[in-house]
Amino acid sequence: MPSARIIGTGSYLPPKVLTNADLEKLVDTSDEWILTRTGIVERRIAPEEEATSDLALRAAQAALEAAGLDPVDLDMILVATITPDMPFPSTACVLQDRLGARRAAAMDLSAACSGFIYGLGMADGLIRAGTARTVLLLGAETLTKVVNWQDRNTCVLFGDGAGAVVLRADEGERGILSTHLYADGSKGSLLILPGCGSRHPVSHAAVDAGLAKMQMNGGNEVFKLAVRAMEDAALTALKQHGLEVSDVDHLITHQANLRIISALGQRLGVPDHKVEVTIRKYGNTSAASIPIALDEAVRAGRVKAGEIVLLCAFGGGLTWASSLIRW
Numbered sequence: 001m002p003s004a005r006i007i008g009t010g011s012y013l014p015p016k017v018l019t020n021a022d023l024e025k026l027v028d029t030s031d032e033w034i035l036t037r038t039g040i041v042e043r044r045i046a047p048e049e050e051a052t053s054d055l056a057l058r059a060a061q062a063a064l065e066a067a068g069l070d071p072v073d074l075d076m077i078l079v080a081t082i083t084p085d086m087p088f089p090s091t092a093c094v095l096q097d098r099l100g101a102r103r104a105a106a107m108d109l110s111a112a113c114s115g116f117i118y119g120l121g122m123a124d125g126l127i128r129a130g131t132a133r134t135v136l137l138l139g140a141e142t143l144t145k146v147v148n149w150q151d152r153n154t155c156v157l158f159g160d161g162a163g164a165v166v167l168r169a170d171e172g173e174r175g176i177l178s179t180h181l182y183a184d185g186s187k188g189s190l191l192i193l194p195g196c197g198s199r200h201p202v203s204h205a206a207v208d209a210g211l212a213k214m215q216m217n218g219g220n221e222v223f224k225l226a227v228r229a230m231e232d233a234a235l236t237a238l239k240q241h242g243l244e245v246s247d248v249d250h251l252i253t254h255q256a257n258l259r260i261i262s263a264l265g266q267r268l269g270v271p272d273h274k275v276e277v278t279i280r281k282y283g284n285t286s287a288a289s290i291p292i293a294l295d296e297a298v299r300a301g302r303v304k305a306g307e308i309v310l311l312c313a314f315g316g317g318l319t320w321a322s323s324l325i326r327w
């Protein structure tokens, strides 16, 4: 059975920066509060005329270039997003057309901040089963389009961006070792965008009631659940492969809060120099945060062939996940 190896990475962040000082002018907050509670210094904002596929396209092109592949080589495009261009067609289909990846099947998947690792699990399964040989997987989001700019509990946290990887069937030892995926729908209301679906279809009343914007009900509870769940998922992954925490060369977690990332690193016993951190400059980019951090680590030359990379994520749904990769 072949393994799925990542042969190229790419990312794209829109150039416009929104600083904590900018947010102080919008809501009752302070640079000091945002920095100490979240670690975020600034985040990127997509322009009004750009949608998720615009960011995804640039990340995909960078990943394909790094992989040395042409879009027609792709068998499948998966886009993990909770901010698709529109309910349908999928952002993956929009991307398939814009790339000219005419041989590729295409679909979106919705698992919020865990979406990229869920997508890795799907891509790995498709490649191992022989259904696809070459898969383009993205985490791509424009969360600032669904943020309530009057809600200080959420509007300071999120940013826009896209990250991409190209996976290819490989006969060697390298590739995705495993993915572990989890969900608890009973706590779905903690992180929710309740409107503009079939429950509360688009209407003036739904928009006026604030249902078209993201809500976080209990950030502190989410915080604690996130640390515990990612720790469990990480340890399960290591145990399955008979690996120790000391075998991990890089820990790349979803970037929701610097304190969550640090707490996870400390509980697992992974030293700081092995932990990737991008939240300071990009905020929380949901499904995009892990592939963006991975791409930055790879392009900086920090991730070397044969090293063990541990990915962990937690997000709305609730969903959480881990993955181990031999790079």
Ligand code: UT7
Pocket (backbone or CB within 6 Å): 028, 029, 030, 033, 034, 037, 038, 113, 152, 153, 154, 156, 191, 218, 219, 220, 221, 222, 223, 226, 255, 256, 257, 260, 284, 286, 314, 315, 316
């Ligand atoms: O990506 C998906 C997963 N998401 C997460 O993992 C997010 C997890 N949660 C968190 O990162 C943190 O819980 C937050 C950053 C959201 C909040 O930090 P916290 O330390 O848990 O603060 P808190 O919710 O306990 O709120 C403390 C206080 C409250 O005031 P009172 O009630 O104590 O008077 C909030 O109203 O901070 C207040 N507050 C703010 N103050 C200034 C909330 N947001 C702000 C703000 N500026 N932007």
